[in-house]
Amino acid sequence: MRVAIIENTAVTHHGQVGVALHEAGARIDLWKPWRDNALPDLGSYDALVVFGGEQNALADATHPYLPRLARMMKDSADMGIATLGICLGSQVFARGLGAQNYIGTAGEYGWCQVSLTDQARLDPVLGHLPGAFPIMQWHSDTFTLPPGAVHLAGSGKAKVQSYRYGRAGYGMQFHFEANRAVVTDWAQEFAEAFEASRPGWVGEFAAHAAKDAATADAHGLAIARAWAKLI
Numbered sequence: 001m002r003v004a005i006i007e008n009t010a011v012t013h014h015g016q017v018g019v020a021l022h023e024a025g026a027r028i029d030l031w032k033p034w035r036d037n038a039l040p041d042l043g044s045y046d047a048l049v050v051f052g053g054e055q056n057a058l059a060d061a062t063h064p065y066l067p068r069l070a071r072m073m074k075d076s077a078d079m080g081i082a083t084l085g086i087c088l089g090s091q092v093f094a095r096g097l098g099a100q101n102y103i104g105t106a107g108e109y110g111w112c113q114v115s116l117t118d119q120a121r122l123d124p125v126l127g128h129l130p131g132a133f134p135i136m137q138w139h140s141d142t143f144t145l146p147p148g149a150v151h152l153a154g155s156g157k158a159k160v161q162s163y164r165y166g167r168a169g170y171g172m173q174f175h176f177e178a179n180r181a182v183v184t185d186w187a188q189e190f191a192e193a194f195e196a197s198r199p200g201w202v203g204e205f206a207a208h209a210a211k212d213a214a215t216a217d218a219h220g221l222a223i224a225r226a227w228a229k230l231i
Contacts (some may be wrong), residue, residue, distance in 0.1 A: 069152070133216070179216075
């Protein structure tokens with residue numbers, strides 16, 4: 001299988017998604033439109049993954065490729081291609097599907113609880129998870145449920161944490177790809193940003209990790225592997 005991965009920022013960890021794709025023997029091509037505005041040809045790939053970034057989903061002035069990416073994600077899912085958007089990726093996907101994006105209204109940072117909806121029980125990617133679980137969050141924006149999408153998960157801060165569109169199109173607001181190693185790097189590399197968003201979290205990182213990291217890692221890898229099976 002051949003997979004196009006779109007990175008929206010200079011520091012992008014593939015984490016659990018990378019583990020699952022490598023286990024599946026995927027051939028991966030990296031695209032960095034934040035640098036050159038280039039996007040892949042959908043006809044060349046079996047799956048599309050769009051990761052997060054510091055920009056918001058409506059930042060067309062500074063990232064002019066975003067409208068094209070939003071349309072491409074919808075087209076990909078409509079074609080039945082396994083399509084995955086994480087954090088910013090989920091927000092851009094939602095934009096392409098006709099949802100309303102809200103900027104700076106739903107901040108969540110660190111390992112936070114996410115709850116599944118009743119509709120998620122039969123979902124091939126999330127249906128095997130417990131009703132509520134901790135998972136990594138790092139976002140300030142949110143969006144409405146896209147028209148035609150199935151609502152799969154939510155939280156107190158962001159009603160739509162996950163949705164499915166079509167056969168294998170998934171938007172995941174939470175960073176299920178971010179295992180403890182990834183989050184440790186974030187806590188070091190972006191300590192100032194984390195401190196500004198959630199004061200004290202970096203200093204108490206070890207305690208937070210001891211409480212939630214192992215569970216979040218296990219669920220994150222399970223999600224990644226389940227989605228990879230849809231390719």
